Amino acid sequence: MSADGLEVAGLGFAYDGALAVRDVSLTVKPGEIVALLGANGAGKSTTVRMIAGVLRPQKGAISFAGEALAGAPSHHVVRRGITLVPEGRLVFPQMTVMENLQLGAHIKQRAAIAGLVDYAFKLFPRLAERRGQLAGSMSGGEQQMLAIARGLMAEPRLVILDEPSLGLMPIVTQEVFRLIEAVNKTGISVLLVEQNLHQALRIAHRGYVIEKGAVVLAGSGQELLADSYVQRAFLGR
Template sequence: MLLEVKDLTVKYDQIAALKGISLQVEEGKLTTLLGSNGAGKSTLLKTVSGALKPAAGEILYMGSNIAKLTSHDIVKKGIVQCPEGRKVFPRQTVYENLKMGAFVRKDREIGEDIEKYYQQFPILKERRNQKAGLLSGGEQQMLAICRALMSRPKLLMLDEPSMGLAPIVVQEVFKMIRAIKESGTTILLIEQNAKQALKVADFGYIMEVGYITIGDDAKALLKSETVQKAYLGGA
């Protein structure tokens, strides 16, 4: 198992945002985490990436507990988060944003990887000298995901990649996510578009106010009457 969260509790002051949750992310698979706003999904990703520290529990990555490591060291180990709201560096160019994504790398293939993403997403090449803050929402999301991939992660965590995007752009984002999955990168996906997420995922978890209430094969969740009523707009 690439990532295993065991009995994880995270608090803001004295209020528990995560209440002893456990989940697993299998290597090479796409696992999605669904739930309403305030369920604790983003808190989980921030804790796995080291931005928050747990009050209790373990975060096992390739068998080692990383719960006390810094974010910098966690990125070095191969876990990268693409944050909600894209968070590109608005005053830096597309090229500079991509190069920043490789800040933990020492190899000489950084330029080759940038060129690879230019080939895959020609709009990024076309706008490579443009400030990222001037890109459209969809272009910024494309850039944010490519920037995360520049570190060559073993585990890519995506937090609401389709949020605020037009439906046609959402289709492009999910096409991109499928391609990343097919390349062999393990993905943990938080997504408001539950139907799209379950269609691309291998396994899914449902969160409610700090608890995991359901964990099952993604196809089974798509067919579940409970999930359909709560997250997919009914049967």
């Protein structure tokens, strides 16, 4: 395992005694897209919230770039190079595109923010066209682009995307996945939580399948796409 990567071992978490995650281990190497897959309620979002510092693991270990992070608060995790783009986009609807982006750079020096905004606009030209528009007035796909761009404003080495295609039309979903590939090509690692297995595994280097709070399968994107269990359980084949 590279010292620059993410390593998660034996995570567990319960909500008021109801077990949500019981045994999740995974790795994300530098420059990889890794998909975290499973049905609703499988434990995917709980897992990434623990990695991002939103939830404190009740068991297990998390390390990134050689530093132990299990139980660290979210602001510390962001400063160490991990950002979470949460499910549901959660942009600030009464703020403009520009203001949303600037909030994403809150840990950065003021002098660096203009350059980060320019970087975001190069990756997401549509946002540049709408820089003064209120986020709440944009389409779902545009809001998802903004949420991803805002997550990149902290200059992460690893970005976690929780259900980025949720609620989007198929043609918009394809565009979002193209943007995820573009982000990855800049050298940023991606941990991708998705129910759209076919799209996720098409772009992922590797993937993990979670069922009832535990990893039940792991392999390359192509291996998982060809796996008979994945095809029966998730692709209806």
